Amino acid sequence: MSGTTTAPPVAEAPAARRLRGPRLARMRDLALVPAIIVLVLVGALIDPVFLSSANITNVLQQQTELSLLVLAEAIILIGGRFDLSLESTVGLAPALGVALVIPAASNGIGTEWASALAIPICLLVGLAIGAFNGLLILRFGLSAFIVTLGMLIVLRGLQIGITGGQNLFELPESVLYLGNAVWLGLPASIWICAILFAIGIAVLGFFRHGRAVYAIGGNRDAARAAGIRADRVMWIVFIVGGVLAALAGLLMTGRLGSVASAQGDGMIFTVFAAAVIGGVSMEGGKGTLFGALCGVIVLGLINNILTLAGVSAQWIQAIYGLIILVALMLARLTTGKAQD
């Protein structure tokens, strides 16, 4: 036994780990694919209607709004921040856009601006909300959790105040279009989601600014030291999040044909569940948008299967929640790391 023979084991210890590391990371991305396959099989067994293209299209379309919120939340979480207010943006942004253009008789404000302005206003409201969140959190250094919790309440209150708690109807054509149009045999909202996710996956996976979001979430000081303008990047991320939430609201408004005063209410819990099931870490820096998308699909399939299986409406919420918990436990078991 000499000094030269003792050195290699020390150097090789990490080598054994390095073989597993990246593969596991890549595997995690696909971790939900088997779950999706199992769910599809279960659904097919429970009810043959499940596999019909009408049902599948329906499932996907119902998940489009949720998936846009998950897209927004996942990017914000990867950057190491939080946004709870997205669900209120889903209601307020289209409500404001619509209320400014429809006549007072349809519960509008009465300004009756040109109806072509409805969509731009809606998206601008989302942008403004994201920018304001960013201002409070990044510039003034307030806690993201409390700021966006406050915003969640304030925005919902604004919507109720502006609309008098009424549903808005007789919507302009432009607002209805996106939620109803069919492009190449599929609802437009599915196309929009698919395209936005593709863009998101590409930017976060293959572009410097997207990788900067991972760097900021992983170690903000280190990202700064590497010359990344951490606050500016995160501000943009908050703004993108707000715009995506407004777009989700627009799709939902179009699909339902009106703006309910509670539109989007309670969605944020499902958004977080989908993101975490999809492998996005609440600590930041970890997870992929593909994983988050899989999380959304899993939740959508479960919801659909429960409905098809004839689970009574009174119980569906409890079972849905339970399944989310089980999914989290499975994710914990398969990844072997604590999620905090």
Place this chain on the structure above:
Amino acid sequence: MTFAVLSDTAGGAVPPPAVEANQITKRFGATTALAEVSVAIRPGETHGLVGRNGAGKSTLVSVLTGLHRADEGTVFFGGEAAPAPADRDGWRRRVACVYQRSTIIPTLTVAENLFLNRQTAGGPIRWGALRRRAGALLEEYGVAVDPATLAGDLNVEQRQLVEIARALSLGTRFIILDEPTARLDATAIERLFGRMRSLSAAGVTMLFISHHLREVYEVCDTVTVLRDARWVLTELVPAVSHDQLVAAMTGEAVGLTEVAPREVPPGDSVLSLRELTLADAYSGIDLDLRAGEMVGVTGSGSSGKVSLAETVGGLRRADSGTVTVGTRPVGAGVPAALKAGIGLVPEDRHREGLVPLLSVAENATLPIADRLGPAGVVLPARRTAAAEAMIKKYDIRTESPAAPVSSLSGGNAQKVVLARGLSTDPRVLVLINPTAGVDVRSKESLLGAVRSAADQGTCVLMVSDELDDLRHCDRVLVMFHGRVTATLARGWDDARVVAAVEGVFSEGVSAEGAQS
């Protein structure tokens, strides 16, 4: 002033210093962190920076890396004025710092960390090419790390090497190493020093910060001492003695620490380990400690020494074997260990040792909270009294017992951890690297406190890489790959310990189980 320094070292056509801090003053509110400090470092020089905790070393580093702007004074790099504070890229090209806390992003791969924010010249990132570039870069600097590994999976040594490689790849020729050895074991430190020497030979300028003067003697050409925010001396390393350095750091003359001999009264063993085994850490450990005996355990980072101590302290559960205190076996878990009379000073005082926002008093009395009042009530008056007694006994420098423990310097925070470990009057005290990141003075008072506990009959199990710590022990066990491979009685010489840690066995050292 600057010109005087220059003409002192050599007249004529001397290249400008690679780095020059000129009359730097930096204040934080009412406290002056640096007062008119000037340091000039020649190109290719390895410059040591030493000083006690709070002497201003970290502030100087912050000013030299552009994180803080000096209130007065100027910084020059190679004769040119330092970039504007907002020009992060400019600073990055001139100076890099390997901090104690890592500037690596743990959730990204090594390759991406190396090329962070410059993954691509434009357009989408080509991951395969990026990994190959990273691989070539790591190979160029001789770093044996797979670029596809997650940076969070690297050990401290590898992480530092990646940080150094990243700095060099940016074209930086001045690297600050801020206590790089604090969390490395002896063999890794040797490798780091070897690398520093070859970088120095290649013309890289380094500023090396360490609490260990021995390390300064080993790698540095020049050394600067700061004390109480002021410059005290800059001297060529061979021209300054150990005692002079210590005197410069503490402001008074201090002799080399001689360890007074001590006697351990004969008696039955108090702490007994039998066939203690934990997979991937250590196996078949047998050990007996008598009352009042101090036993040191050392070894490389992978030797299992820390896991062994953590098992005795109750933080880990052994796969098999027993820990006995007196005649009673000790169950698993910290409460069981405390009940059996085992006190622990854990490895990482920030993570396991202290609750940073709680007061000194609360931290020090955490394990004895049940004695401070009836039925679970903690009486503040009694807690303060208990804490004041500890503050006095262990010489903890704090504003008051109510000050948050995060406001203390490293050495004093460690004294709080030790006070807590001893607060239960344990029969057995387990310490893991008790003097890591602690200045010379605090080190002495920490070891003195441990020793006086031992004199009163506590048996001490001390895991440490510090020869100065181990010198206090009655015997030193050396672990190698999970087994005790050597036992050295008091009076060992340094070379023998280092050899045993490296797994090289010289004559006269018992070497059982070395082949495992």
